[in-house]
Amino acid sequence: xxxxxxxxxxxxxxxxxxxxxxxxxxxxxxxxxxxxxxxxxxxxxxxxxxxxxxxxxxxxxxxxxxxxxxxxxxxxxxxxxxxxxxxxxxxxxxxxxxxxxxxxxxxxxxxxxxxxxxxxxxxxxxxxxxxxxxxxxxxxxxxxxxxxxxxxxxxxxxxxxxxxxxxxxxxxxxxxxxxxxxxxxxxxxxxxxxxxxxxxxxxxxxxxxxxxxxxxxxxxxxxxxxxxxxxxxxxxxxxxxxxxxxxxxxxxxxxxxxxxxxxxxxxxxxxxxxxxxxxxxxxxxxxxxxxxxxxxxxxxxxxxxxxxxxxxxxxxxxxxxxxxxxxxxxxxxxxxxxxxxxxxxxxxxxxxxxxxxxxxxxxxxxxxxxxxxxxxxxxxxxxxxxxxxxxxxxxxxxxxxxxxxxxxxxxxxxxxxx
Amino acid sequence: xxxxxxxxxxxxxxxxxxxxxxxxxxxxxxxxxxxxxxxxxxxxxxxxxxxxxxxxxxxxxxxxxxxxxxxxxxxxxxxxxxxxxxxxxxxxxxxxxxxxxxxxxxxxxxxxxxxxxxxxxxxxxxxxxxxxxxxxxxxxxxxxxxxxxxxxxxxxxxxxxxxxxxxxxxxxxxxxxxxxxxxxxxxxxxxxxxxxxxxxxxxxxxxxxxxxxxxxxxxxxxxxxxxxxxxxxxxxxxxxxxxxxxxxxxxxxxxxxxxxxxxxxxxxxxxxxxxxx
Amino acid sequence: xxxxxxxxxxxxxxxxxxxxxxxxxxxxxxxxxxxxxxxxxxxxxxxxxxxxxxxxxxxxxxxxxxxxxxxxxxxxxxxxxxxxxxxxxxxxxxxxxxxxxxxxxxxxxxxxxxxxxxxxxxxxxxxxxxxxxxxxxxxxxxxxxxxxxxxxxxxxxxxxxxxxxxxxxxxxxxxxxxxxxxxxxxxxxxxxxxxxxxxxxxxxxxxxxxxxxxxxxxxxxxxxxxxxxxxxxxxxxxxxxxxxxxxxxxxxxxxxxxxxxxxxxxxxxxxxxxxxxxxxxxxxxxxxxxxxxxxxxx
Numbered sequence: 001x002x003x004x005x006x007x008x009x010x011x012x013x014x015x016x017x018x019x020x021x022x023x024x025x026x027x028x029x030x031x032x033x034x035x036x037x038x039x040x041x042x043x044x045x046x047x048x049x050x051x052x053x054x055x056x057x058x059x060x061x062x063x064x065x066x067x068x069x070x071x072x073x074x075x076x077x078x079x080x081x082x083x084x085x086x087x088x089x090x091x092x093x094x095x096x097x098x099x100x101x102x103x104x105x106x107x108x109x110x111x112x113x114x115x116x117x118x119x120x121x122x123x124x125x126x127x128x129x130x131x132x133x134x135x136x137x138x139x140x141x142x143x144x145x146x147x148x149x150x151x152x153x154x155x156x157x158x159x160x161x162x163x164x165x166x167x168x169x170x171x172x173x174x175x176x177x178x179x180x181x182x183x184x185x186x187x188x189x190x191x192x193x194x195x196x197x198x199x200x201x202x203x204x205x206x207x208x209x210x211x212x213x214x215x216x217x218x219x220x221x222x223x224x225x226x227x228x229x230x231x232x233x234x235x236x237x238x239x240x241x242x243x244x245x246x247x248x249x250x251x252x253x254x255x256x257x258x259x260x261x262x263x264x265x266x267x268x269x270x271x272x273x274x275x276x277x278x279x280x281x282x283x284x285x286x287x288x289x290x291x292x293x294x295x296x297x298x299x300x301x302x303x304x305x306x307x308x309x310x311x312x313x314x315x316x317x318x319x320x321x322x323x324x325x326x327x328x329x330x331x332x333x334x335x336x337x338x339x340x341x342x343x344x345x346x347x348x349x350x351x352x353x354x355x356x357x358x359x360x361x362x363x364x365x366x367x368x369x370x371x372x373x374x375x376x377x378x379x380x381x382x383x384x385x386x387x388x389x390x391x392x393x394x395x396x397x398x399x400x401x402x403x404x405x406x407x408x409x410x411x412x413x414x415x416x417x418x
Numbered sequence: 419x420x421x422x423x424x425x426x427x428x429x430x431x432x433x434x435x436x437x438x439x440x441x442x443x444x445x446x447x448x449x450x451x452x453x454x455x456x457x458x459x460x461x462x463x464x465x466x467x468x469x470x471x472x473x474x475x476x477x478x479x480x481x482x483x484x485x486x487x488x489x490x491x492x493x494x495x496x497x498x499x500x501x502x503x504x505x506x507x508x509x510x511x512x513x514x515x516x517x518x519x520x521x522x523x524x525x526x527x528x529x530x531x532x533x534x535x536x537x538x539x540x541x542x543x544x545x546x547x548x549x550x551x552x553x554x555x556x557x558x559x560x561x562x563x564x565x566x567x568x569x570x571x572x573x574x575x576x577x578x579x580x581x582x583x584x585x586x587x588x589x590x591x592x593x594x595x596x597x598x599x600x601x602x603x604x605x606x607x608x609x610x611x612x613x614x615x616x617x618x619x620x621x622x623x624x625x626x627x628x629x630x631x632x633x634x635x636x637x638x639x640x641x642x643x644x645x646x647x648x649x650x651x652x653x654x655x656x657x658x659x660x661x662x663x664x665x666x667x668x669x670x671x672x673x674x675x676x677x678x679x680x681x682x683x684x685x686x687x688x689x690x691x692x693x694x695x
Numbered sequence: 696x697x698x699x700x701x702x703x704x705x706x707x708x709x710x711x712x713x714x715x716x717x718x719x720x721x722x723x724x725x726x727x728x729x730x731x732x733x734x735x736x737x738x739x740x741x742x743x744x745x746x747x748x749x750x751x752x753x754x755x756x757x758x759x760x761x762x763x764x765x766x767x768x769x770x771x772x773x774x775x776x777x778x779x780x781x782x783x784x785x786x787x788x789x790x791x792x793x794x795x796x797x798x799x800x801x802x803x804x805x806x807x808x809x810x811x812x813x814x815x816x817x818x819x820x821x822x823x824x825x826x827x828x829x830x831x832x833x834x835x836x837x838x839x840x841x842x843x844x845x846x847x848x849x850x851x852x853x854x855x856x857x858x859x860x861x862x863x864x865x866x867x868x869x870x871x872x873x874x875x876x877x878x879x880x881x882x883x884x885x886x887x888x889x890x891x892x893x894x895x896x897x898x899x900x901x902x903x904x905x906x907x908x909x910x911x912x913x914x915x916x917x918x919x920x921x922x923x924x925x926x927x928x929x930x931x932x933x934x935x936x937x938x939x940x941x942x943x944x945x946x947x948x949x950x951x952x953x954x955x956x957x958x959x960x961x962x963x964x965x966x967x968x969x970x971x972x973x974x975x976x977x978x979x980x981x982x983x984x985x986x987x988x989x990x991x992x993x
Contacts, residue, residue: 063639063650064653067650067940070960070961071637073961073963080637098744178841180846182837182841182846193939245830249830250829250833377961384938385943385944388854388943392852392945393854435798438794439801442809445808446808446812451823451835455826466835466838509720512717515713515716519712520706521706521709521713521714524713530724531720531724534724538975538976538979540928540930540952541972541973541975542731544734544738544972547960567727568719568727570724573720598709598716599716602716623814629931629934630956634956634960645819646818648822649818649934652935659826662822665822666822670815670816673816684814689876689879
């Protein structure tokens with residue numbers, strides 16, 4: 001009798017709860033750009049979140065990368081679109097200034113605690129004493145290599161290049177060209193769509209003795225020592241060492257994925273892409289050093305709450321953000337996308353550090369730098385234009401750098417003037 | 419130019435025929451490669467041959483499972499149908515009034531409508547966007563189609579064609595006591611059906627292939643039209659050329675089928691617009 | 696009300712009906728076409744990024760435009776599309792139509808082959824051509840070139856070839872329409888002209904120059920205008936065939952419309968974008984007016 005009563009009461013209670021939840025279901029919208037593994041990860045996180053918060057539904061929308069920024073900037077001011085939005089860290093400043101984002105409430109996201117738990121690079125997300133967005137993951141870069149191609153070229157797949165010189169030597173053995181000089185297999189991948197602009201900005205420039213920007217980020221410095229040599233080295237990969245042709249196979253990662261490239265530098269987010277390809281025998285190692293200098297580039301995407309979300313929607317959005325930045329979410333994100341947890345406490349576990357795939361990225365994180373972009377899309381375009389001048393117009397590297405530095409300095413000046 | 423001799427025996431004619439026909443084949447080669455590649459697996463992708471060794475439908479299956487092409491089709495179809503119906507009705511009504519009614523201000527109205535033909539859509543995109551934003555039309559069907567509900571071109575075309583309808587017919591109907599609307603609907607309109615079919619085809623095709631405005635006004639994949647969906651799909655699958663060709667084939671095949679079915683009307687429509695427009 | 700209507704004359708009744716029938720279309724044209732045109736003109740005099748209120752800046756945007764090398768690059772590109780694309784496409788389509796007109800066997804089928812590309816979605820075909828242009832081992836054009844012993848060409852990844860590479864599918868897609876219109880124009884020329892010429896023993900070339908082309912004048916003018924406007928407004932193909940839809944490399948293929956799109960919907964510089972829109976408007980207007988003049992002078 002008693003158990004019967006309890007069962008009934010429980011059933012009634014759960015009915016009441018679900019009815020109550022139904023009555024006030026809040027739907028929030030989450031936006032990110034399309035990247036297969038990230039989309040899958042968010043879908044899982046939404047499921048776990050909805051299970052834990054029956055009153056909240058999350059709608060997941062994604063756009064191709066090329067249109068993503070346009071869509072966000074168009075929709076948010078119009079009161080359309082996302083409540084929680086994923087932004088590249090280099091864009092946050094623009095969005096915050098335009099009042100498109102809401103600050104994270106301090107009672108839920110304690111500033112001191114955030115700073116204790118997250119990697120210090122996250123500090124760039126702080127303004128006016130509050131945080132405006134937090135990442136689930138950070139990413140760094142490493143050198144992917146095709147073991148099969150290495151073996152075919154008579155190289156030892158267990159000894160990937162440790163320095164730039166070794167990279168050139170080993171890549172030279174892998175590269176294949178036809179009688180007309182057209183690249184068939186690339187020793188190293190180069191192309192406009194890839195991560196090479198970061199490799200040059202934060203790694204090559206430093207390894208050749210310079211730095212891309214002044215400490216406060218207001219002055220372009222890559223037109224001096226280091227920048228020119230770094231770009232010369234980069235351009236020489238194709239022009240002098242003939243490891244590839246710039247733009248081979250359209251996208252750098254496509255060449256590597258198709259098994260037509262020996263070495264490829266990319267971000268940790270690419271791990272999932274390569275893992276999905278059958279018959280691709282690859283491994284990954286730390287970025288090659290040069291004259292004893294090791295460097296890496298770390299970046300991240302943050303989740304912010306758009307200023308249009310108000311009332312229960314804002315509360316739900318903050319809850320979801322909390323969920324996205326939880327330790328469990330980070331570990332799941334690592335497994336699905338290969339992007340590294342944004343908290344050292346989660347990232348730097350011994351298991352992760354010694355992982356053959358994630359290890360090199362996590363080690364790289366220790367000596368990484370972040371570029372303080374004012375407008376990442378524009379600054380990337382300036383690099384692409386510079387490489388087009390060098391590779392298509394055969395402009396000398398020094399001259400191309402001068403043009404790029406002028407353009408970028410103007411961009412920085414315009415930004416800091418306001 | 420009619421022939422005064424037997425073409426089969428004239429080498430010049432044979433040469434002309436061969437060249438013109440070859441040119442036609444070259445024109446459709448891009449479709450052949452598109453369809454052939456859409457039937458190839460990734461392994462066979464870099465093989466130039468036109469007929470795949472092991473044709474497969476896996477790309478199509480993947481496409482319909484992983485993307486929202488079916489939805490984009492539906493969107494495009496609904497939007498193009500409604501726009502076409504609206505254009506046919508309002509353009510012919512306005513064209514009819516401007517052709518057959520005598521009233522003060524007619525000339526001004528006609529010139530005003532004609533002048534809208536000179537305004538490029540690109541010029542209006544910014545105000546339309548702001549307008550849609552303020553009225554909550556962003557990311558809706560109505561937002562995609564409102565700019566094309568009535569067209570200056572159609573009004574002009576229909577006005578020209580109503581000139582071929584004798585005034586006596588309309589006056590007779592008026593004496594018979596038909597209402598003004600029924601005169602338009604039952605007497606005048608049936609006499610200009612060739613122009614209507616031409617206008618219908620152009621409007622539908624224009625709406626189906628429109629890109630700039632739908633790209634701007636839509637925010638979510640569920641509201642994309644076929645061209646916008648295809649562009650986003652291709653952006654997501656850059657370098658997976660067999661998938662992109664599958665998407666392009668899916669976007670193209672329906673218009674080809676429609677063309678094969680309605681070829682006579684479409685060609686006639688083009689000719690009408692070329693001669694009269 | 697009804698009494699008032701009944702007491703009107705026939706002419707006045709007609710006017711009432713005319714305005715009733717025209718009410719909705721007129722409202723539409725005023726609110727969707729004419730008013731926005733004025734609005735764009737106003738926006739072109741402001742500094743505005745959608746987020747902050749518009750700030751009136753007078754002719755600043757036009758001054759900036761005058762001094763902006765990217766604008767002039769884009770302006771030149773737009774005219775390159777027109778001045779290369781229009782003559783080639785008209786010449787080709789006339790040639791095909793001229794000879795197709797003399798063909799009887801399977802004429803309809805061959806005409807259909809030429810016409811089919813006109814019906815396709817530009818975005819879809821842009822991707823097909825983008826694929827054709829890839830370097831080996833992907834792109835068909837380069838695979839053919841290499842097979843024939845030539846060196847491969849960069850096509851879209853070249854500052855000198857990219858514009859032409861985008862123009863090719865644009866011409867390809869528009870050819871069918873022009874051929875069909877030309878064919879109709881050719882058929883409309885009465886046979887008696889040709890018969891008279893043949894009796895006089897005039898050569899084929901002279902017939903073409905002295906009879907066919909002059910009588911085709913209205914058709915040619917129509918096609919010149921339609922295709923000019925088409926080339927001046929090129930957008931879909933460039934957006935879908937260049938990296939990130941930016942009209943690269945180095946803005947070498949970026950037309951005015953794409954520049955306006957990027958300024959307005961990527962950079963949110965609405966005022967500056969509106970000013971460039973005004974330029975496009977003036978260009979299109981000029982082209983149309985010149986054509987109307989040419990028509991009248993006949």
